[in-house]
Amino acid sequence: MKFSDASTPVVVLRGVESASHGALGILRSLGRLGIPVHLVACDSQTPGFFSRYCKGRLVCNVESGNAGKSVEVLLELGRKIGRKSILIPTDDNAVLFVADHAAALREQFLFPQMCPELIREVSSKKGMYYLAKEHGVPTPEAAFPTSRQDVLDFISRAKFPVMLKAIYGSQLMKISGQKMFIVRTEAELLEKYDALEDPAHPNLMIQEYIPGGDDTVWMFDGYFNDRSECLLAFTGKKIRQYPVSQGSTSLGICLESEAVRETTTEFMKKIGYKGILDIGYRYDARDGLYKVLDINPRIGSSFRLFVAENGMDVARALYLDLTGRQVIPGTAREGRKWVVEDQDLVSCLRYHQQGKLTFKQWLDSFRGVEEAGYYASDDLAPCFTRVMALFGQAFKKLNPLGA
Known part of the structure; x- marks a missing residue:
């Protein structure tokens, strides 16, 4: 995939609670198209800072409490870049920060028109529960x-x-x-x-509690324009999670679910949602329904699981839409798998200890893996940084007095 115009910069706003591989995925997805991508993060050792696709780096915690100062820091970054940039927050708090300060941030940045009240409602499990009930969407x-x-x-x-x-x-x-x-x-x-x-x-x-294993957890990954029309939609499910049975995707597969796709697009149209969406469901075998578990009003850390045959993903769809170009969705790469290396290793050990994963099943599960959260042959430094950080964490645990 190539873009005819890749000149509009992007600023990735990595929140405190977001996984580092999510921001790294955005850097690589857009950077490989020649788009200048800048990263703002609170951790100077975040792997994305070491990516060859990271054009600019800024250490800043926009969730530190001084919102006015954080807004000014971002505006100053925008001025230094020299033209309006697309702003992509990566966790719920960062999304709320952008929505709350949209009027000021629009001086230097482009992003979907988000309603702060709606963002708060869907990112709260209580708000999401009542919203789902109101619109007839199954939920536990x-x-x-x-x-x-x-x-x-x-x-x-x-x-x-x-x-x-x-x-x-x-x-x-x-x-x-x-x-x-x-x-x-x-x-x-x-x-x-x-x-x-x-x-x-x-x-x-x-x-x-809905009985079932990790493979009953389904995901929707998509992009909605300013009329809440779905321009890009993918579905898939988790194979393994980290932490085990109750965490984020450590190994996932892209699979079509018409029920999940239709339920989500209709739901978001009704509530007027705009922008990138990551939403989770659990299939309930007792009644045959897919029940919504959580709504993430932002790009998900596992978004690179979902890539079309033409190379389109939600970050690229956002870029095209906000720069006034057509989003050509393409056909989803059915069977594509994506893995987060360190998290999945820990999960595999836990599943094996529980008697739920044999060595052969472990080997077979990696068939179809096309991309990893940290390793990339054209961008090795972030993976090396992550490995060194893990060694450092292990050393501190083994030598608490010498740390």
Whole structure:
């Protein structure tokens, strides 16, 4: 794939909570077309900074709390670049930051017209739940306790196991290192609620548990224009997750699901969504429905799993649409696989320990892998940087006093 005009720069805004391979994927996807791509990140050692496709680097945490200063830092970067650039945030907080300060940021940047209220609603699991119910989209049943008594009331009618999740996942991740828990008993639910909830600012939800393995989790990856028309749509499913059974994709496959595609495009049209979308579903074999689990109003870290035969992906679709050109969707590369090397290695070991993955199954699972999160033959430095960082982390764990 080639673009007739690749002169409009891009600024990737890597949020604190986003995976480093997501930003790296954007750098490579657009940089390989000759597009000048700049990266803003809070970590000076993020692998993307070492990519041959990274035109400019800026260490800045736009989520640090001083929004006015962050806006000015980005505007100054835009002025230095010398022309309006496309701004691509990579996590929910960064998307909200852009939506909240859109009027000021538009002086130097191009991005989809996002409604801050809608972004907040869909990025909150509580808001997403009620939005799905309102529009007739299947979703697991859920309760949103605001006190311990609410949890006790729920227990009186509950069927275990259940899922304990955060309405805003990043907050639970900071406290526990996990986004969710499978809870199997009443006592365990009360114990975790007492340990993890802040009564002054309730953030936990209890969700129906849908039985099934990782391969029942489906994904939609797409792009919607300023009329909420879907210009590009892909579907696929997870093969493995990190952390095991409750995390992000460590190995995924691009597969067609008409039900997931149609449900998502109709849903987003109804709510007036614009921009790149990453959304997850779980197939419920009990009733044959695909039930929405979460909506990410942004580019997903696994977006490079989804590539058309003509080379189109959601980052490229965004670029074409915002520069006034036609998006030619192309046919999805059915069976294409994508892997995050370090995360999948850890997951494979866990699955093997649980008796869910044999050596032969492990080898067979890599057939069809076309791309990795960090390794690329034309861009080796980010992978090397990631490996060295992992060695450093391992050394600190083994030698806590010498670190």
